[in-house]
Amino acid sequence: MTGNMSYTQEMNLASRSGYCMPFEERDGEVRLALGYGEQTHPKTGGKFFHHGVDFATNRYLLAAVADGIVSGIGSNSTHGLSLTTRYGKYEVTYAHLARAMAPFGAKVKAGNILAISGNLLHMEVRYDGEEINPIDFLTMLYGNLKMMRQQGHTGMPDFETIEMDIPTDYDDDQDEVEELMLRFYPDYLSEIGRGLYRVPEYTAQSLRNIFSLSAVRNYFYEVIPSLANPLGIGTRAMPIAAKVQNLLISDFLNYLAFRHGVFLSTLGENGKKKT
Structure with missing residues (x-):
């Protein structure tokens, strides 16, 4: 070398x-x-x-x-x-x-x-x-x-995720959402950090409610925490995890519409107006 x-x-x-x-x-x-x-x-x-x-x-x-x-x-x-x-x-x-x-x-x-x-x-x-x-x-x-x-391996591995099949409202658009995240997710995180994009109060309050409810029901640390699952969330928390995923994906799409004028291809004109 x-x-x-x-x-x-x-x-x-x-x-x-x-x-x-x-x-x-x-x-x-x-x-x-x-x-x-x-x-x-x-x-x-x-x-x-x-x-x-x-x-x-x-x-x-x-x-x-x-x-x-x-x-x-x-x-x-x-x-x-x-x-x-x-x-x-x-x-x-x-x-x-x-x-x-x-x-x-x-x-x-x-x-x-x-x-x-x-x-x-x-x-x-x-x-x-x-x-x-x-x-x-x-x-x-x-x-x-x-x-x-x-040798038949993909080479680059998949990102680590919790070992659960978590359904969301965006499963039919999964490929498009993942493609948009590859393009825009770093900008999304950066603009939140710099205050250029503010998460709507509804989303923030919903997340606070979800985590408060999860703590009361002892959903956290059900399994040994790891880098992939730092809260130790187990299968009992799957409905909670699904709600969090829905909120986070929804907010990312809200950011795309608000800051870049980008919408899912499956969203009609009425849906765009609502957004």
């Missing part, structure tokens, strides 16, 4: 949960804004050594690439908010983040959401403490993904 290191087979990353690229390309390709190594500063024109790579990824969901643990979250004047995850001997840092979504010390699997990028993603990689070119690391990841697919 670049950076005075030669790639050997023992450097291949092992991961029981599979592998995942750091982000899903929205338009089929992502522009490399700045490469690794000796570079010319895009603003000053001066020469400098770039210790990572920069991608043009405005508000992208950033994922864990394999089995790992969040080993650092910090901020500095050069790279802003950053999050580092350790995968075996590798340490991968995402920087210039709009938000960190995983807490320090969290154990993660391939595909778990770690953060939301800002206007670009700065990425650095170290192996056994020594800096390497992130492109070489990503090339290895892509090779592992390709090999898994050739």
Whole structure:
């Protein structure tokens, strides 16, 4: 690998949960804004050594690439908010983040959401403490993904969910809703955080009522909490979980209509007017 290191087979990353690229390309390709190594500063024109790579990824969901643990979250004047995850001997840092979504010390699997990028993603990689070119690391990841697919595996795993079949009012539109979430969900979270979009009081009050009722009925911590199920919700709470899902999906669709003028294709003109 670049950076005075030669790639050997023992450097291949092992991961029981599979592998995942750091982000899903929205338009089929992502522009490399700045490469690794000796570079010319895009603003000053001066020469400098770039210790990572920069991608043009405005508000992208950033994922864990394999089995790992969040080993650092910090901020500095050069790279802003950053999050580092350790995968075996590798340490991968995402920087210039709009938000960190995983807490320090969290154990993660391939595909778990770690953060939301800002206007670009700065990425650095170290192996056994020594800096390497992130492109070489990503090339290895892509090779592992390709090999898994050739062996009949999908490569990128599904996101973790509670082991329950939870019906919602949007089951018939599931594929379209998921597609819209891939495009707009980072913006939705960001605009809520910055106060540009406010959750309607009805939705907020309904959620408060649901969680109060759940606490009274001892729905929480029925099973041992985990990263995928931090409240320990069991099968008894399925009706409550369904109500929460309905409210959250409804609010996301409300945001799309209000901020972007985007509606489900199955919604008629009367439905749009109601929204």
